[in-house]
Amino acid sequence: MIIDTLNITHFGRFHQASLRLSPGINVVYGENEAGKSTLHQFIQAMLFGVERLRGKASRKDEYARFQPWEQGKNYEGSMVIEHEGEMYRLTRNFYKEDEYFRVEQLRTGKEILLPGGQMDHLVDGLNRTNFRNTLSIGQLESSIDARFGLTLQAYMANVQRTKNQDIDLQRTLDYLRKEKKARFDRSPERQLQNLKVQAETMEAETDQYQKLLEEIQQQKTMLEHVRSQRQAERQTGRESRKRERQERMEAIRLIEENNYVAAQYQQKKAAYDRLKHQAAEEDFDVMKEQWDAANEEYDDLSDRYGQLMGRNLAILFSVMMFGLIPVVAVFFLKNNPLVRVGILLVFIALLAVTALLLQMGRKRMGLRVSESKENLDELHDEMEQHMFGRGGREMLRQMKEELQALREQYEQLQIPLQPYLEKYGDDISLDMEAEEDDEMLEVLRQKEESLTKSLERLFVRKETFEQKEEERESLEMDIQRLSEEVREEQEQAGIIDECMTIIRDLSEEIHSDFGPALNTEVSKMIWELTGGKYERVVVDNELNLRVDTGERFVDCDQLSTGTREQLYLALRLAMVKLLFPKKDVPVIFDDSFVFYDDRRLARTLSWIGSQGFAQVILFTCQHREMDALERMGVEYTPIYMD
Known part of the structure; x- marks a missing residue:
């Protein structure tokens, strides 16, 4: 052309x-x-x-x-x-x-x-x-594009082997690289990794979901318990209020009866006192002194009799302690059973004698107290006979018996009334409506309300988790599908890599076929261009040049710019001869x-x-x-x- x-x-x-x-x-x-x-x-x-x-x-x-x-x-x-x-x-x-x-x-x-x-x-x-x-x-x-080496090799191989110059190894490699890159860009591997991260996150949420279900069950159990407790408390409260009302009614009845007895006693006591003050006596002072002396003697003997019991117990305890020491010593020092039994019997006998003596002394003191009491009563009767005469004494005695009966009745009423007074106080009434919703029921009601709201929130979270569970199942299906696609893509990428390796190996084979001819042509040209200074040049499959100086091969880049330009000129024109x-x-x-x-x-x-x-x-x-x-x-x- x-x-x-x-x-x-x-x-x-x-x-x-x-x-x-x-x-x-x-x-x-x-x-x-x-x-x-x-x-x-x-x-x-x-x-x-x-x-x-x-x-x-x-x-x-x-x-x-x-x-x-x-x-x-x-x-x-x-x-x-x-x-x-x-x-x-x-x-x-x-x-x-x-x-x-x-x-x-x-x-x-x-x-x-x-x-x-x-x-x-x-x-x-x-x-x-x-x-x-x-x-x-x-x-x-x-200089020449290194990729042109494959194009040249393919062209020469096509012409020499297939007589067809349309096959292009470089274009094939470029296509395979683009296809591999396109497959990598389209590969769902990155999407798969993102899905796996989401799946791991959802797996952790699944654990939280299980904990949530357990918490919901616990809250339900607690709520049922609180409701049962509140219902029981209500039932107990009704029965308790009924029982309390009955107790209050009984207490009021006892108080009214108690007040009536007290009023009767006060009236009788006033009449009794008035009757006693109406009497007069001539030797009252003398008899009063005798009665005071007898009363003082009686009080002294009563005190001594009361103290005698404590003193007797102290004496008996002292005898027992001092007697126990030799008994323990004999038990530890003497191994003879007879001796041990003997000393134990002596100790028991000593205690019995001591107790008997103390009991006899206490009995004698009791007789003296009784005698003093009889003397005191006799002096009291004489004083009353002297003061009132026979008729007055009979009335006074009768009134005294009535007072005694009223006092005993009053004291008997205090026994059932005292627990009610301690429980409800002195001001007892039947007004109980203000205590219907007591503190315990209010606490239980608030607790039930709190648990109910907590359960509502937990159920909302449960619905959210259930939705995510559906998403997780869908995600697992996507992961399985994408994993299969990634495996297929990796297989295809492996096939592409194998094809590229085969093409490179093929280019090496092609270069070994036409490379010597190219080396010969370039070497001839550079020898002519340099006037015989360089006579051998080697060209690799990427069209890199090395010159044989006779001592070693030197890369083209190590030569001067002019010589390097001549080398590439020779390479270009040699390829022109091969291509055209x-x-x-x-x-x-x-x-x-x-x-x-x-x-x-x-x-x-x-x-x-x-x-x-x-x-x-x-x-x-x-x-x-x-x-x-x-x-x-x-x-x-x-x-x-x-």
């Missing part, structure tokens, strides 16, 4: 511009900012279109960079090429709203339909990737020799001229290339840009 004419209708800075190119070497000269790179880009755009990016990157993509300066909708051009003896016109409109690509055969005027608008259906091997990595060589752009064996394609250099000295430049241009490429297009902003070609007598076509 040879480029014949460039018709730049609207592209970048150019408007209605035209440029004719010739077979062989074309040197296009122009100063900086003359538009050389725009022409270079126009050639690529006519062959493969203008790349457009998305998002923010679209502001600086090729489409934006080379839009016509006049900002119209016309963004177009055409290019005439020659291929295998036929002339074709390529026409493109790059405007995104009306984009089209048309190929016409000039001899027949027939439009050539290229599937997908791809130029490699017209020129074998001519696609954007091959063009950028082989035919198009810019300043400081001699007929060399019927244009090779474009865009200020590619700025780092070459004059001798290296002359040798490189001479070698390029000797390779027999159908067309070489050399863009430059210097005259060195044309001067060197003229000195060497190499034919070329000069083109000047205004």
Whole structure:
């Protein structure tokens, strides 16, 4: 393929511009900012279109960079090429709203339909990737995309083995990577992890739910107990109030009877006292002194008789204690049973004699007290007989008996009345209605109300937990489903990894097939370009270069910039020969020799001229290339840009 004419209708800075190119070497000269790179880009755009990016990157993509300066909708051009003896016109409109690509055969005027608008259906091997990595060589752009190594390997393998150049290992690897990434992005694994975290949280809530059920049961039991206790308390309260009312009625009856007896006693006592004071006696004082002496004697004997009982017990206790000491000593010191029994009998006899003596003394004292009491009563009767006479004494005696009877009746009433007075106090009445709702019932009522409200809250929580339990069951089903999907995705990812491994292994095998030929071709070219300084170059499957200096292999990056540019130039042109064996394609250099000295430049241009490429297009902003070609007598076509 040879480029014949460039018709730049609207592209970048150019408007209605035209440029004719010739077979062989074309040197296009122009100063900086003359538009050389725009022409270079126009050639690529006519062959493969203008790349457009998305998002923010679209502001600086090729489409934006080379839009016509006049900002119209016309963004177009055409290019005439020659291929295998036929002339074709390529026409493109790059405007995104009306984009089209048309190929016409000039001899027949027939439009050539290229599937997908791809130029490699017209020129074998001519696609954007091959063009950028082989035919198009810019300043400081001699190095090659490492991924192009797989493309080159696949292309060579397809041509050599299957005679089909459509298989692309790099494209296959890119597809597999994208598919793996897409599967990873679509993979529910992250969603599965989130669901598992939710499930763990819900599992903890399930434990709380069980505790809640236990708490509800406890609260129910407590509530039933409180209600039963309150009901029992009510029943007990009714019975207690009934019993209390009966007790109060009985107490009131006893109090009324007690008051009646007391009133009768007071009346009788007053009459008795009046009767006693009406009497008179002559020797009352003498008899009174005798009665006082007898009464004093009686009191003294009574006191001594009362104290005698305590003193007798103290004496008996002392005798028992002092007698017990030798008994205990004998029991511990003498092992003879007879001695022990004897001493015990002596001790009992001593206690019995002592008790008998004390009892006899107490009996004698009792007789004296009785005699003193009889004497006192006789003196009292004599005083009454002397005071009242026989009739008065009989009345006085009768009144005294009545008083005694009333006193005994009063004292008898105090026995049943005293517990009621202690329980209800002196002011006893039947007014009990104010005590119906007592303190205990109020406490139980409040407790029952509190438990009821607590149960209501617990039941609300229970409903919430039951809803979450349903959600948890649904979540477990989702986890099971997603786990199965994740397992399938992992299996698919494993298959993709295996495919990628197989493709890489295949690329190694392919490289081993055509790699030696590439190494030989690059080594031959670099030997010619460097004047025999380097004669062997090794290229790996990622198109990295290493040079054999005779002592060791040196990476390309360790060499000077000029030598490195020559190495990549040799690699590119070697791949051109492999991809396009007929060399019927244009090779474009865009200020590619700025780092070459004059001798290296002359040798490189001479070698390029000797390779027999159908067309070489050399863009430059210097005259060195044309001067060197003229000195060497190499034919070329000069083109000047205004």
